[in-house]
Amino acid sequence: MALVFNYTNGFHDSSNAIAIAISTRALTPRVALAVAAVMNVVGALLSTGVAVTVAKGIIDTPLGGAGLRVLFASLVGAVLWNVTTWYFGLPSSSSQALIGGMVGAGLAAGIPVYWVSGVVGKVVLPMVLSPVVGFIGAYVVMIAVYWVLRRANPHKVERGFRAAQIVSxxxxxxxxxxxxxxxxxxxxxxxxxxxxxxHGDAVPLWVILVCAAAMAAGTYAGGWRIMRTLGRRIFPVRPPHGFVAEATSSIVLYLTTFLIAAPISTTHVITSSVMGVGSTERVSAVRWGVAREIVVAWVMTLPAAAVVAALAYGATNLVA
Known part of the structure; x- marks a missing residue:
């Protein structure tokens, strides 16, 4: 079930990395998906800090069958929310869906939830702050790019940033x-x-490999509904915007992973970065109605996944 979640995470969130590159024609869709799948695998092999945070920092999972039922219910809640938001083309957070599922299943099972140190400190605060940092960072960098290249040839700038987007x-x-x-x-x-x-906090190599493979497979399957939302509906992104949004989001992801091992949302960061670069054109350039729909999905994710997971835990108890 964890691998099913990882697969849905891949096709749900593959749009994060490639929707902009596809919409600006920096990469063809299949090449972009292949690049994203490969880089997903490489990223999965570089760190396990976030995995330990998820394993030890959210709920106090009981030993034995009761603990396995809690985990199963958590994943059911996360997968159903992923599929629902994918169907409606909303770039919501798979990370929030999983954490919400764990909290909901934990509450239904009556086990301790680490609210302050875990849910608030490691999840809610980073997930609230990271999109803000992404928006402000992308806005500032985009303004700086405009100023530095204010006298450059627009066609050369477009070509240069289109090539740079392959890297970003x-x-x-x-x-x-x-x-x-x-x-x-x-x-x-x-x-x-x-x-x-x-025993211990070390993640076995086979776990890393199968999770990376499941995500890569989901990524290559593609999430075309969400790609349209992120690539065109929020703001009609051009290569300079795409490069800045992707580069800013990457920096935020790297810092939160290696400095505090917090499970933040890639979706939230890249979406807010797109809003940031779009706002440099003019405020009305961003389709705030679409942005509002996305924010509503963000707010609903934790409680919705928690409710589904709690119901799933009740169902597993009936079966057991």
Whole structure:
């Protein structure tokens, strides 16, 4: 079930790294998907800090069958929310869906939830602050790019940034692998521990590899509905905008992964960065109605996934 979640995460969030590169014609769709899939795998192999945070920092999972039912219900909630938001083309957060599922299943099971140190400190605050940093960072960098290149030939600038987007989209896909592949690693790590099959915080290599492979497969399958939203509906992105949004988002992902090991949302960061670069044109250039729909989906993700996971836990108890 963790690998199913990782697969849905891949096709749901593949748009994060490649929608902009495709919309600006920096890459063809299939080449972009292939690059994103490969970089997802590389990112998954570079760090396990976020996996440990997910495994140990959100809920106190009980040992044995009760713990496995909690994890299963958590994943059911996350997968159903991913599929629902994908169907409606909304770039919501798979990370929030998984954390919400874990909290909902944990509450239904009556086990301790680490609200302050875990949910608020490691999840809610980073997830609220990271889009703000992405928006402001992308806005400032875009203004700086405009100023530096104010006398440059527009056609040469477009061509140069279109080529640079190959690097920035690959960088963003690497950041996506660093963040999102690790969340399923964390769930599998807990499952191994509560089943008595593993000890300690080290994530086994086979877990890293299968999670990376599942995400890469989902990424290559593509999330075309969400790509249209991110690439065109929020703001008609051109190559300079795309490069700045992707580069800014990559930096935010790398810093949160390696400095605080916080499970933030790739979707939130890149979406807010697109809004940031779009705002440099003029405020009305961003389609704020679409942005409002996305923010509503963001706010609903944690509680919606929690409710579904709680119901799923009740169903597993009936079966058990």
């Amino acid at each position: 989209s690959a960088s963003l896909a690497l950041g996506h692998g660093l963040q999102d592949a690790q969340k399923s690693m964390g769930v599998i790590l807990i499952a191994l521990i509560v089943a008595g099959r593993h």
